[in-house]
Amino acid sequence: MVNLIIKFVALCRTSDLKVSTSEALDCISQLQLINPVDEFQFKAVLNTNFVKTRRDQKHFDRLYSLYFHNLKLDVSHLENQDQGVDLYQEVLESLQDAENSNELEKAIVEFLSGNPLLLLEKLQKLRTSELISSQALKSNLGGLSGRLEIMLQINQTRSRMTRFMENQAGSAEIRSRKQIMDNLNRRLDVALNMLTEENKPYNEGLKQVKSGTQQGKGLGEKFFSSLSQSEVEEMRQVIKQLVRRLNDIVTRRWALKNRGTLDIKKTLRRAGRYHGIPIEVIYKKRPPRKGKIVTICDISGSVWSAARFMLNMLFSLQNCFAKVRSFVFISEIAEVTGIFEKHDINEAVEKVMTEAGIQYEALTDYGETFVRFKKTYMDVLNKKTTLIIVGDGRSNHFNPQDQILGEMRDKCRRVVWLNPEPERFWNSGDSEMNLYKAYCHEVRPCQNLSQLTSFIQELVL
Amino acid sequence: MKFTSVEDVQKGLSEANYIASREIATIVFLSAATQKPLLVEGPAGVGKTELAKAIAKTLGRDLIRLQCYEGLDEAKSLYEWEYAKQLLYTQIVKEKIHDVISESHTLSEAVDKIAEQEDAFFSERFIQTRPLLQAISSPEPVVLLIDEVDKSDPEFEAFLLELLSDFQVSIPELGTRKAVHIPFVVLTSNNYRDISDALKRRCLYLYIDYPDQELETRIVKMKVPGIQETLVQKLVHAIVKIRNMDLKKKPSISETLDWARSLIALQVQDLTPEVAIDTLNVICKYRADTELVKQSIAKIV
Incomplete structure (x- = not known):
């Protein structure tokens, strides 16, 4: 029993579930308190110890059914059980003995014999590789080719297995042979499935604010992207008033409380x-x-029209927060806090476009932005930080690197994603919103002033 | 009383008017057997707090509740010196202090004499116990409910960590206080922010989701006695459908119960679309939601 659990723990760890030794110990000691033959109770114990956030639940369920159901050596239905087990061993041994077997093949054979650890490790590595493409030419083929390699290997193993069984034609009854073949083939199918199926992230506690129905045609409801020059000026005035009002409320509250x-x-x-x-x-x-605020803004095209108003508001409300730090990106990331602190807001907005040192011809790449953020600025985040990301999540089909957003989530207090697109366009085309959503505490559309205002109000008060 | 098996927990909780699924029962049983805190997460209104109350009732223990919020600190959760009282007493016993030092000849002698009396001012008398200290020092075992722990600050969480692993606190003036009995601790969280891994590691984790139709029917029948079978079926059916809609805030069990109670109060026998529209305010807490439900009311009821 202990061995079984320890193996399962190793499995969980390779697939990104955080299981500590103390939790494994707790689990084993708790299993003695319940009736482990009752699968319901057994699973509940494992569940409560290994899954400590709802977002990991699906992940755990998958691993659980893989380890305890799909890979179970099931010979009970065979008429001649001993012979069946022997044959299993023979097949697996023959596969192991193969000449020039590489690491990948070993992983697959291990998987067939009921130990999916190596294969899972490989898959996880593929999923989380953080390579920055060095030059202008970028591709997303790294992960794909890795997957292809595994897929080919699986097929190769399958054909070798079939050949071996055909050679062994005389040694066992036809029926049990067929059953064993089926069993092994089924496992290979499971492996293939694991490879092709996207890890669908899942986030139950997500707060998703809907864009309300449009009421009236005032400035507050107008899309940021469709403002004329004079309206932009008008907007600035409105924001100024708003900011003053918010500041007043906040000061009064502190005085009282x-x-x-x-x-x-x-x-x-x-x-x-x-x-x-x-x-x-x-x-x-x-x-x-006071909370610390870190904003990361996509400044490509349409997103920028929303982002600059948000930055405008945040920096006007500086004294409500301990610190506001801002970063902008297209495919590289740069800090612009200094620009906003030194200059008046209008100037600052202009300066960001000219001085931040960002290539404007580049394609937006969220994945690379996250990788670079992690490398250079990760220490900016701590448990008091609210991370606000403004962007449409359109990453031009580059690797989204969503697991880095997960690491960022672990580091800070809250992650809020503002998307200047209406919800019905999320997840269409190259938008990776669905992936990113899983790591956010809150996502909300932000296309006009009233949406922005309600967000800022919630943030400050 | 003590839990002896999972079935025992289930039975006990249902006697306390709480219908627990087998998963809930298993984990509550483990938590009681291993004396580990229980961390309950789930959407608002599915009965997280109610579970703690039911456990307290089943075990026959008192429930001590600590509601967390931003800015909660040790002074409000553990203990506080009653300064005003201390000052008042100083004034009242001023004469007495005079007596104490009257025989001393030098200043240092006087100070020494006062020092001997120090304990009088830092004693139990002037300490104001708050929920956490209460739970630890209670002579009878209790159930400690730490509600909405995700609303508190990270500093408080770190402090809680210390308390939950050793079940002892130190008060500088009085020394270390060890728990008389280890309380049954239930923490609840609404997932406003992530709780630190260290705290999670010390807890058993339980996620309570919206119940399935059958369970919810049982809950309504138990909590709202005297409601007609057909009405319950219709009501729960409608709620499940509304929950599947794309709403800002989904109605949870507490809303279902409120709805059932208001229908009883209105002496309604049958849930028709008209009745449903009239009473929608009970289950939908946003205007936009109400509108949305109204539009598709024909499909729901």
Whole structure:
């Protein structure tokens, strides 16, 4: 039993579930408290110890059924069970003995004999490789060719297996031979399935704000992308008013709310005025709790029209946050915090376009942006940071690298994704919104001022 | 009372008016047997808090509840000195202090004498216990519910971690307090933000989802006694359909129960589209949602 669990734990770890030793220990000791033959209870124990967030649930279910169901050596239906087991061994041994067998083939044979660890490792590696393509010419073929290689190997193994069985024609009854063949073939099918099936991420706790129905045709409802020059100016005025109002509300709140513990020093000093009688009790003021904000904005084309208004608002509200840091990207990423701090907002917006040092001809590449962010700026994120990403998630079919967004999620308090496209266009074409959505705490459309305002209000208050 | 088996838990909880699925029962049983905290997650209104109450009732223990929010600190969750009371007492016993030091000749002698009396001011009398200290120092075992732990700050979470692994706290002036009995701890979270891995590692994890139709029917029948069978069936059926719609906030069990109760109060015998529209406010908490449900009411009821 212990061995079984330990193997399963190793399996979980290779597929990105975080299982610590203490959790494995807990699981094993808890199994003694329940009836392990009752599969329902057995699974519940494993589940509660190994899956600590709802987002991992599907992943766990898949591994569980792979390990405990699909790969079970099932000879019970054979008439001659001993012979069946022997034949299994023979087939597998013959496959192992093959000359010039490479690592990949070994992994597949291991998989056939009920130990999927190596193969899963390979798949995971493929999924999470973080190569930055060095030059202008980019391709997404790395992962694809890796997959193709495994697929070919599986097919090769299948044909070798069939050949071996045909050679063995005389040694066992036809029926049991056929059953064993079926069994092994089924396993290879499972392996193929694992290869081709996309890991569909799954996020139950996601807060998805819908764009409400349009009411009226005021400035607040107009799409950012369709504003004329004069309207942009008007918009700035409106934002200025809004910001002032928000600032007022926030200050008033802090004044009321932040009475801390007794300030003994001050109380005693004040008591001196009244012959040492502490008539006035003085409380410490608690420093306001301010969040840190990190924004990452796509500044290609249409997205920029929304992003600049958001940056405008955030930087005007600086004193509500401990720190606002901004990054912009198309395929490279650059920090623009300095520009916004030094210059007036209008200037800053212009300067970002000219001075940030970003190639504008490049194609948007979210994957590479994330890789670069991880390399250079990961320490910007901590448990007090709210990460706001503004972008349409259209990554020109480059590798989306969504697992890096997952790592970023682990590092910060909340991840919010603002998408300037209406929801019905998400997931169409080259939009990777579905993948990214799985790692966000909140996604919301952000096409006009009223949507932006409601978001900022929620963020500040 | 103690749980002896999974079936026992299920029975006990149902006697406390909580219908638990087998998964819930198994994990509650494990949590009780291993004395590990139970971390419950799930959408709002599926009965996370209710589960803690039911466990308390079944075990015959008191429930101590700590509601978390942004800015919650040790002073509000563990203990606080009652400064005002201390100051007041100082004033009242001023004369007495005078007596104590009256015989001393030098200043340092006087200070020493006062120091001897120090304990009088940092004693149990002036300590205000908050939920966590209460749970630890209670002479009877209790159930401690830490509600919406995801709303608290990371600092508080780290502090909680220490408490939940050792079940002891140290109060600088009084020394370390060890738990008299280890409480049954239930933490709930709404997934506003991710809870740290370290805290998760110490807990048993339980996700409560919306119940299936059969379970929900049973829950409604139990919580709203006297409701007619056909009405329950129709009601639950409608709720399941509404839940599948693309709403801002999906109605959960608590909304189902509210709806059932309001239908009873209105003395409605049958759920017709008209009745449903009139009472939609009970289950839909956003105007946009209400509109959406209204449009397709014919399909729902």
